[in-house]
Amino acid sequence: MVNLFHSFSKIKPQKVLVVGDLILDTYTVGKVRRISPEAPVVILQVQYEENRPGGAGNVALNLVSMGMDVAVLGRVGNDEYGKNLLEALAVEKISTVGVVTQQAYPTPVKNRVIADNQQIVRVDREQVTQLTEQLEKQVIEKVSTILEGVSLIAISDYGKGFITKTLMSAMIGRAKELGIQVIVDPKGADFSIYRGANVVKPNVSEFYAAANLPMDASLEQAATRIFETTQSEVILTTRSEEGISLFYSDGKREDFPVRIREVKDVTGAGDTVLAMLSCAAANGLSIAEGAQLSNIAAGIAIERFGCARITLAELARRLLYEDVSNKLFDEEHLPTLQEALKGRRYATLEVSGQQGLTTPIFSAIRKLGQRDNWDLLVYVNDLQPCNEFIDVLSSLHEVDYLINNSSTLQRLCANNSREEVYIIVDGKLKKGVSCLGEKSIVG
Structure with missing residues (x-):
C-alpha cells in the first residue's frame, strides 16, 4: 500500500472540467404518521423540499467540497427545472459557461420522497434525447476555450443523450493535444465512444456488459476486451463489497478492499469515486493512490443518506482513524x-x-x-x-x-x-x- 498520508499532502486546488448529463435531484422530506383511508399507502406530511445538482452535477458538487475549482459542460431544458438546476450550480460557484439549453428537451429530474430518513419512493421525469447537431457543434466550439487552465476532465455519462461519439472524439482529441488527462464514468455497453480516454471507470455490471461476457467470466478476460475497445491506459472497476480493482494496459492488476463501517445508502457512491479519483489525478497522484482515496471517500458516502458530499476534512479524519496503528x-x-x-x-x-x-x-x-x-x-x-x-x-x-x-x-x-x-x-x-x-x- 502506498503512503496515503504523503499522497494526501499533495492535494491542492486544481481546475477540473466535468462533462456529462446534468440532472436535478429534488428531495421531498417529511414524516409518516398514518395510512391513507383511500388505499394501502402511507401519507407523507411534507416538512421541506430541496433541490440539488445531480448526475454530472453531483460529481461537480463533490469536487467543490474537495476544494477544486469546477466548471461543467452539459445541457438543460428550457424549463423551470433547468433554471433551478443552473441556480443550484451557481450557488456552489460552479462555472456554467459550458451549459447549453436545448429546446423541447425536458431537464431530467429525480424526486426522492423521504420519510424518517428512509426513501419510500423515487419519481423520475426524464426523456432520453440526443443532442441536436446544432447544439453538438456549439458545444464542440466551446471546448478549446473552456479547457484553458484545466488540469483534468471528468466525464460522467448517465445515458441521457448529451454524450455523443462526435463530442467525445473532439473532447478527448483536444485533451490529448493539451496533455490533459480524461477519466470516464461510462454508461451502456458501447465503450468505443470513449476511445482514447486515460481511465475508464465502469461498475462491475457495466464492465462485463461492455466486454460482452457473462458475469462468471474472468475479470482479466473482460479487461482485455475493453482495452481493445477503448485504448485506455487504466480500467478501474467498482465491485460493491469486493472493493475496487485496477487493470493496466500492460497486464498488471491491483485490488483494494472495501472500507465501510455501515451501509445506509449507496446513492451517488459512483459519483464520489469519480470525484475523488479526478481530484487525486489532477494533483499528480497515481491511479493507485486515487483508487485507495476513492475507496475511503465512497465508504464515507454510503454511510450517509442521499447523495453525500465528501470534504477533504472528512477524508482526513477517516484516513487518520483507519491508517494509524495508534493515535x-x-x-x-x-x-x-x-x-x-x-x-x-x-x-x-x-x-x-x-x-x-x-x-x-x-x-x-x-x-x-x-x-x-x-x-x-x-x-x-x-x-x-x-x-x-x-x-x-x-x-x-x-x-x-x-x-x-x-x-x-x-x-x-x-x-x-x-x-x-x-x-x-x-x-x-x-x-x-x-x-x-x-x-x-x-x-
Whole structure:
C-alpha cells in the first residue's frame, strides 16, 4: 500500500472540467404518521423540499467540497427545472459557461420522497434525447476555450443523450493535444465512444456488459476486451463489497478492499469515486493512490443518506482513524491532521508521562473528552515518552490525537486556531498559555 498520508499532502486546488448529463435531484422530506383511508399507502406530511445538482452535477458538487475549482459542460431544458438546476450550480460557484439549453428537451429530474430518513419512493421525469447537431457543434466550439487552465476532465455519462461519439472524439482529441488527462464514468455497453480516454471507470455490471461476457467470466478476460475497445491506459472497476480493482494496459492488476463501517445508502457512491479519483489525478497522484482515496471517500458516502458530499476534512479524519496503528501522530501525518482539524473545535491538553497515567491526568482527559462536538489533542511533553503510557492514552476513547513532537505541534498551531489550551498544575486542570511557551509545564 502506498503512503496515503504523503499522497494526501499533495492535494491542492486544481481546475477540473466535468462533462456529462446534468440532472436535478429534488428531495421531498417529511414524516409518516398514518395510512391513507383511500388505499394501502402511507401519507407523507411534507416538512421541506430541496433541490440539488445531480448526475454530472453531483460529481461537480463533490469536487467543490474537495476544494477544486469546477466548471461543467452539459445541457438543460428550457424549463423551470433547468433554471433551478443552473441556480443550484451557481450557488456552489460552479462555472456554467459550458451549459447549453436545448429546446423541447425536458431537464431530467429525480424526486426522492423521504420519510424518517428512509426513501419510500423515487419519481423520475426524464426523456432520453440526443443532442441536436446544432447544439453538438456549439458545444464542440466551446471546448478549446473552456479547457484553458484545466488540469483534468471528468466525464460522467448517465445515458441521457448529451454524450455523443462526435463530442467525445473532439473532447478527448483536444485533451490529448493539451496533455490533459480524461477519466470516464461510462454508461451502456458501447465503450468505443470513449476511445482514447486515460481511465475508464465502469461498475462491475457495466464492465462485463461492455466486454460482452457473462458475469462468471474472468475479470482479466473482460479487461482485455475493453482495452481493445477503448485504448485506455487504466480500467478501474467498482465491485460493491469486493472493493475496487485496477487493470493496466500492460497486464498488471491491483485490488483494494472495501472500507465501510455501515451501509445506509449507496446513492451517488459512483459519483464520489469519480470525484475523488479526478481530484487525486489532477494533483499528480497515481491511479493507485486515487483508487485507495476513492475507496475511503465512497465508504464515507454510503454511510450517509442521499447523495453525500465528501470534504477533504472528512477524508482526513477517516484516513487518520483507519491508517494509524495508534493515535500518536508525527510530521508525516501533519498535512492530514491539519485538514482533519480544519473548522473543528478542539482542546489541547499538555501532560507528562513521567509518573504514568495519574489520577489528575485521567480526570482531565475524561472532563475534556466528554464535550459534544469537540476533539481532544493530547501533547505528551516528554523527550522519550514511555510506550506503555502512549498505549494507555491511545486506548482512551476521549483522546482523539496524540503528539509528542513540539515542532509538529508548532506547525499544527500555525495553521489551526486552537479554541482552548489546558495544563495540569498541582493536580488541577487549568486553562493555560500555549504549550509552546518558553517554559514547558507538565502535569
